[in-house]
Amino acid sequence: MTYCVGMMLDKGLVLMSDTRTNSGVDNISVFRKMHHWSVPGERIIALMTAGNLATTQSVISLLEERTKTPEEREPSILRAPTMFQVANIVGDLLAETIRKSQQSNDHMSGGPKFTASIILAGQIAGMEPRLFLIYPEGNFIEASEDTPFFQIGETKYGRPIILRAYNRTMEFGDAAKLLMVSMDSTLAANLSVGMPLDLLVLEKDRFVPTHEQRIHASDEFFQAISKGWSEALRSAFNELPPYALDTDRQKD
Template sequence: MTYCVGMRLERGLVFMSDTRTNAGVDNISVFKKMFHWEVPGERVITMMTAGNLATTQSVVSLMNERSLPADERGIPSIMEAPSMFQIAKHVGETLREVIADHEGQKGLIADSAFGATIILGGQVRGGPPRLFLIYPEGNFVEACDDTPFFQIGETKYGKPILVRAYDPSMRFEEAVKLLMLSFDSTLKANLSVGLPLDMHLYETDSLKLGQCRRIEPEDSFFAEISSGWGEKLREAFAALPDYTLD
């Protein structure tokens, strides 16, 4: 399982992903799920993946190949696309092609589907930062004021705190704290999501990679956030009025 969140703020974009991949409780591995492409001063692209690992790795490999100039077959490069919309369209088409190719192969049948979902965000010079959620079918939706963040993977446990506490004007430091709480709730509820976490903070119009950091299991700040949140929840619960029984 996976948990990834992409969030749009007035200041820029925030990305966070876990790294746990499992094929059963006795087969747990760590795989990176956040990837970047950059032309400083011209564009920055961040992609996070969830779903079948073979599918997502194939998509990332193709994106790496297609970050080079367009080849003789006319396949466009994500480094030459004129907008984030066109990049999202290209990634969606690639995802659909990879899934169709895997499903069309003859041979042993996999127990799980080849599907995958992707969060794609970034900025191309001349346009604003944009954030997209790309579905296995290749179509996608864009974040807006009413839907300012996207989640993929195991989404249900970490969503309530995002819905309640998100503010578009919050600082990056506050956004990181909020996402850590969202991930902490998910980690405690589902063992298939786990540390370390990868994070990227992109500042609007910087057109270069922002802070990229890996939050390890021994990270003291994450541990402090986790324990402190538990204590505050218990205090808030105790402060609420008791229900009156007849």
């Protein structure tokens, strides 16, 4: 399983992903799910993947191959005129990869189902930063004022945290902290999501990563966030008014 989050701010974009992949409790591996490409001063493009590992690695490899000599290998995400066109390229490639993989396994009774989803983020010079959620079928939706962040993978545990605390005007550091809390809540609830985490901050109009970090379980700041959040929850719970059971009410 996976947990990835992409968030839009007034200042730019913040992305975080875990790195755990597993096919059973005794077969756990670490694979990077966040990737980015940039042309300094002109564009930066990042994506995070969830789903069948062979499918997502194939998509990443094909995108990477096309960036080597983009003028000769079309369509390339480094030559697309808009982020919308980048989303089309990635969506088409994802859908085609899934289709080919599924066709080659259709003869297998009970064979694996190939599926994946992608969060795409980035900016091209002269345009605003944009954030997309790309579905296995290749179609996609774009983040907006009403939907300013996207999640893929194991989303349910970390979503309430973001909904309660997100503010589009927040600083990058606060956004990173919020995503760490969201990720920590997911880690505590689902063993299929695991450390280390990858964090990427993309400041508007900069076109190179503003901040990039791999966060390991031993990271002191993340440990402080995890411990502090647990203690804050317990403290908040203890401060809530007590609930009187019927037996207690009858005594009054």
